[in-house]
Structure formats: structure tokens, C-alpha cells
Amino acid sequence: MEGARAELQDIAVSLNMYMWQDVVTGTEQDSGISGGERKRANIGVGLVGFSPVLFLDEPTSGMDAAGSYAISKILRRLANTKAMNIIAVMHMPRQDSFGLFEHVLLLGGNGSQIFEGSPDECNTYFIDLKFRLKRFV
Numbered sequence: 081m082e083g084a085r086a087e088l089q090d091i092a093v094s095l096n097m098y099m100w101q102d103v104v105t106g107t108e109q110d111s112g113i114s115g116g117e118r119k120r121a122n123i124g125v126g127l128v129g130f131s132p133v134l135f136l137d138e139p140t141s142g143m144d145a146a147g148s149y150a151i152s153k154i155l156r157r158l159a160n161t162k163a164m165n166i167i168a169v170m171h172m173p174r175q176d177s178f179g180l181f182e183h184v185l186l187l188g189g190n191g192s193q194i195f196e197g198s199p200d201e202c203n204t205y206f207i208d209l210k211f212r213l214k215r216f217v
Contacts, residue, residue, distance in 0.1 A: 091127045094161070095120040095154055116147040120154065127158070134158075136168040145174055152177035178202075 092098045097120050105113050105121055113121065119139055126134050139155070140148035152173065159166050159182070170177075178184070178199050186195040186202070195202050 087130075088128070091124050094158060095124050095127075096150075097121060097124060116143055116150070119143070119151060123151075123154070127162075130162070131164070133165045133167065136166065138169055138171065140170055140173070140177070145176075148174065149177050152180045156180040156182075 088101070089098070092101045097117065100113055100117060100121070103113060105118065123134075123136065123139060126136070136155075140151050143151065155166050155168065158164065173181075181199050184195070184197065184199060184202055185193065188194050195205055197205070
């Protein structure tokens with residue numbers, strides 16, 4: 081039991097959720113936490129009972145740029161420190177978040193593969209195709 085409690089505390093700390101670990105977060109009337117905190121809590125649920133692969137569907141949707149970047153940084157840190165693969169669907173990530181990815185797979189509207197590789201290779205690929213990439217800071 082002590083090991084399980086330590087694991088939960090480690091997950092709460094890694095997700096910046098330690099202060100919310102004893103808050104009820106499920107009622108429609110009062111969730112007790114913000115939308116970004118709710119997303120981090122859902123990621124935490126996926127981390128309990130460690131698995132080498134974590135699948136996330138739009139973990140940053142509906143978030144502002146700062147919240148989205150914070151989640152992306154947390155995911156990057158988890159991938160590095162827990163030696164796990166994180167596979168996430170993200171629509172239109174900002175450049176600062178995109179730069180945190182280790183490997184990307186871009187799909188077209190019909191589901192066909194457009195690009196696969198590192199973020200740096202992706203930028204080079206689209207520049208070589210004469211696409212104008214906007215820089216967001």
C-alpha cells in the first residue's frame with residue numbers, strides 16, 4: 081500500500097497536481113478544479129499502474145496557448161523521466177509546443193500520411209515544398 085501511495089504522490093507532483101490530490105473532481109455542478117487541471121488529472125489516471133505507452137486524445141483541446149504549452153512540457157518530461165512512449169492526437173499545436181515533440185506524424189483530411197519524422201525535419205520538409213511557415217512566439 082505504501083508503494084502505491086508513493087506512486088500516486090509522484091504522479092501528482094509530476095503533473096503539478098499535488099495540491100489537488102484529495103479534491104473530488106467529478107460533479108457537474110462543481111468540478112473543484114479548472115479545465116486544465118481536469119485534463120492533467122485525466123492524464124494522471126492514465127499513468128496509474130505504469131504502462132510503457134500512454135495514448136491521449138486531444139489533451140490540449142479547449143486550452144489557451146499557455147495551458148497547452150504547459151501540458152506539452154509535462155508530457156515531454158514524463159516521456160523522458162518515466163521512459164514511456166506518449167502517443168497524442170493534437171490539432172494545430174503552437175510552434176512552442178510542436179518543438180517539444182520528439183516524433184510527429186501529420187495526417188491529411190482524408191487520413192493519408194503527409195509527413196513523419198522530427199519537428200525539425202518537418203519544418204525543413206515544408207520549407208522545401210515552398211510552404212510559408214508562420215512563426216508563433
